[in-house]
Amino acid sequence: AQSVTQLDSQVPVFEEAPVELRCNYSSSVSVYLFWYVQYPNQGLQLLLKYLSGSTLVKGINGFEAEFNKSQTSFHLRKPSVHISDTAEYFCAVSGRNTPLVFGKGTRLSVIA
Amino acid sequence: DAGITQSPRHKVTETGTPVTLRCHQTENHRYMYWYRQDPGHGLRLIHYSYGVKDTDKGEVSDGYSVSRSKTEDFLLTLESATSSQTSVYFCAISEGRAPGELFFGEGSRLTVL
Numbered sequence: 001a002q003s004v005t006q007l008d009s010q011v012p013v014f015e016e017a018p019v020e021l022r023c024n025y026s027s028s029v030s031v032y033l034f035w036y037v038q039y040p041n042q043g044l045q046l047l048l049k050y051l052s053g054s055t056l057v058k059g060i061n062g063f064e065a066e067f068n069k070s071q072t073s074f075h076l077r078k079p080s081v082h083i084s085d086t087a088e089y090f091c092a093v094s095g096r097n098t099p100l101v102f103g104k105g106t107r108l109s110v111i112a
Numbered sequence: 113d114a115g116i117t118q119s120p121r122h123k124v125t126e127t128g129t130p131v132t133l134r135c136h137q138t139e140n141h142r143y144m145y146w147y148r149q150d151p152g153h154g155l156r157l158i159h160y161s162y163g164v165k166d167t168d169k170g171e172v173s174d175g176y177s178v179s180r181s182k183t184e185d186f187l188l189t190l191e192s193a194t195s196s197q198t199s200v201y202f203c204a205i206s207e208g209r210a211p212g213e214l215f216f217g218e219g220s221r222l223t224v225l
Binding site: 006009034036041042043044045046049090099100101102103104105 | 116145147152153154155156157160170171202204213214216217218219
């Protein structure tokens with residue numbers, strides 16, 4: 001069975017500073033990895049996904065993530081955050097025939 | 113935006129009463145899911161469906177049942193609501209089982225008193 005650990009429940013960061021949101025996964029089989037974002041009072045939307053190929057994945061709104069198989073990690077990064085990036089971010093993992101399993105989320109607060 | 117509508121969006125009910133949440137899609141996607149979101153727990157899968165009348169349990173299925181009689185509708189029923197089922201419920205759809213992208217509804221906030 002797959003599982004996901006998001007290492008930080010809350011991350012405060014100043015506007016225009018870089019940010020990294022950490023995600024580690026556990027799986028004994030091939031995995032597909034995702035980052036979703038949830039803005040206040042909304043559903044989740046996909047930021048980016050890793051299915052295969054290049055380990056550096058670029059998503060929407062300037063976010064990117066790197067798949068590291070040896071460290072079983074899929075950390076999300078952005079070089080310069082904006083106030084509008086304030087949201088909750090969820091890492092998720094699935095296998096070939098299994099539904100998505102989500103982490104507990106990381107609340108990113110961007111401070112002006 | 114994916115055509116997903118959840119109803120009701122907000123509901124307050126009392127312990128022991130039955131509750132049904134509805135998810136309606138206009139995308140003709142095969143897979144539909146019900147998740148619940150609770151602080152400190154993220155999203156947890158309750159049930160999912162991979163076709164009309166084909167459903168399976170998720171991580172937290174106890175106390176919940178589902179039905180899918182049409183491609184576009186996926187119903188989540190709490191036969192006898194308890195306070196521990198106070199949560200925000202999200203419906204999601206996808207074209208394929210994995211590794212497809214999930215599209216989420218806006219959520220239904222349920223409060224059980």
